[in-house]
Amino acid sequence: MTIKKFQGRTESEASEKAKKELGENCVIMNVKEIKPKGFLSAFKSSTFEVTAAVEEKEKSFDPSTAFKNMPKAKSVNVVANEKIEIPSFNTSPVKDRVITPAEPKADSAISMFSRTKEKEEKELEQKISNLQSRIDDEIIKKEIEAEDKAEEQKSSENRQPTKLKRKNENFEFIKTLYEVLIENEVDEKYVNQIMDEMEKVNWGGNNVDTILSAVYQKMILKFGQPKGIDISKKPSIVFFIGPTGVGKTTTIAKIASKYKIEKGKKVAFLAADTYRIAAAEQLRTYANILDSPMKIVYSPEELNGAIDEVKGYDLVLVDTAGLSHKNETQRADVKNLIDSVDEKYNKAVYLVISATTKYKDLLEITDTYKEISDYNLVFTKLDETSCYGNLLNIKLHTGAALSYVTTGQNVPDDIEVFDTQKIVKQLLGGR
Ligand SMILES: Nc1nc2c(ncn2[C@@H]2O[C@H](COP(=O)(O)OP(=O)(O)OP(=O)(O)O)[C@@H](O)[C@H]2O)c(=O)[nH]1
Ligand SMILES: [Mg+2]
Structure with missing residues (x-):
């Protein structure tokens, strides 16, 4: 029996590949959806892996096809718990044999090769997994940082209206003061002078009470010290x-x-x-x-x-x-x-x-x-x-x-x- 795996973008594409190679009579033994992993996985779609098997028939020996079909060592697709298909090196017309890792005696060199490969695969997988988790950690860190930043910006945006609100309130208050002074017939040029000086008091950042007391103090200073009659030296x-x-x-x-x-x-x-x-x-x-x-x-x-x-x-x-x-x-x-x-x-x-x-x-x-x-x-x-x-x-x-x-x-x-x-x-x- 020959068992092989075939991959395709869809299940039917993988099955088609299996039928094409193993013939219409092959049996689909398993269908596995392979979900993409790692960074950008969200943007990739799944692929399908079909395990197909076929009963071997006696074939007449054809040397040309025997060598032609022989896979190169590097391209041997070895998976630890899977059966491995070994093409025949004999020139005699014998059928390809299928062995599994559970049959070490059958061919100990291949078995060793398989175990080494298995170990390498595991190490590689471990490395990939470590790398992946480091990448994931990095991504999570970046995401947290980005979230923090967004949160910070949001809260500063939330603070902004309060500042703005206060500034508007203060502006309204200054406006009222302006109107009251004008109503009391303070010369507009002096009112403007007071308001100009008020800008230095940071009326955008202070509250209404602070502004009022600043205006009050400024006006007291403008009136200066009153001067009554001095009788210290008579007459x-x-x-x-x-x-x-x-x-x-x-x-x-x-x-x-x-x-x-x-x-x-x-x-x-x-x-x-x-x-x-x-x-x-x-x-x-x-x-x-x-x-x-x-x-x-x-x-x-x-x-x-x-x-x-x-x-x-x-x-x-x-x-x-x-x-x-x-x-x-x-x-x-x-x-x-x-x-x-x-x-x-x-x-x-x-x-x-x-x-x-x-x-x-x-x-x-x-x-x-x-x-x-x-x-x-x-x-x-x-x-x-x-x-x-x-x-x-x-x-x-x-x-x-x-x-x-x-x-x-x-x-x-x-x-x-x-x-x-x-x-x-x-x-x-x-x-
Ligand atoms: N309502 C009010 N009336 C006042 C006040 N001071 C003075 N008067 C009145 O103003 C009028 C004139 O006051 P006088 O003291 O004679 O004024 P004067 O400046 O001496 O006037 P001449 O000497 O004529 O220049 C009087 O009827 C006072 O009672 C005040 O503060 N309020
Ligand atoms: Mg008088």
Whole structure:
């Protein structure tokens, strides 16, 4: 009996091969599907191995075919547990013999050859298997790495929307701050300045509270340190200048009351407003109430003499005529008056302006008064407006220090030292 294996892409192809070689009468003994192994196996399809057998018939000897059909040693296909077909070397007309490894006696050299081959095959198989498992390990490692990488990327993509979300929230918040400041009539150029500085605070990465406190601090810094009246060196001569009707005389009365009644200081009044009799009378009324001296100064030349009369006082408050900043003569008079103060005296000038005055006018007014003297700023009538933007605008425009704000007609209550934090909170929409 001859038993041989035939391979084909399909079962029938393998069977066809068997029939072609062994004849139509061959018997298909076994069909084995050989699944591809290893790397890229997923992309390969199975092959089929058919084991076919045929009964030998007596053949007449044909030397030519005997040698022709003899396989070369190298091409002997040896599988350990399979029968081996050995072609005959004899020239005598004997049939090919079939032996199995279970018949070692039949041909011991061949049997040894078979065992050696078997060993080599096993070693080779082992090597292939080792190699395969190393390749598999490598593939698995690569796959795990790729999965890790994908996971990492996914989680960073997941984090991205949070960052983006926060950035959007912060952007909305900054936008709201911007709108609130504009609503409070802070000059757009200063609002933009603040927002520009905010970008350096990394508003994309911080939360809303951090941003708010950064804006708050920036605005506090912009307002600077308030500067009240300094009476450390007496007498302190303090001029109140400003447009008509803004509240100069009333503010003087409020300050005088604070120093005299609350702080127990000696306060005197000088009236330099000689344009109107009523103006001097108004100041005298307050002086009488406070039981403080009050003198009228009719010219700059009289000023130092008048101061000299009250030189023992802590504070000498000088009321001036309200003037139109467009009136050059009046401006010159005020300037002469202020400049005439003897250098030995401690002198300060406070420009009184109303928070209700239009921004554009305030710019002109404050510019004009700069020509007269350096000054500190008093804002009056905060009770008559809800927009405090001009306080910041004028502070930044003039660079002058803020000092007091007044909030009503009541003397002496409606006055406060400028409270920067309170004003900034109000500018940021707080109440
Ligand atoms: N609502 C409000 N009214 C104020 C405030 N301060 C002053 N006034 C009022 O403003 C008006 C003018 O005040 P004055 O103190 O006479 O103003 P002035 O700057 O001295 O005026 P002239 O001397 O005429 O230039 C008065 O009716 C005051 O009661 C304030 O803070 N709020
Ligand atoms: Mg007045």
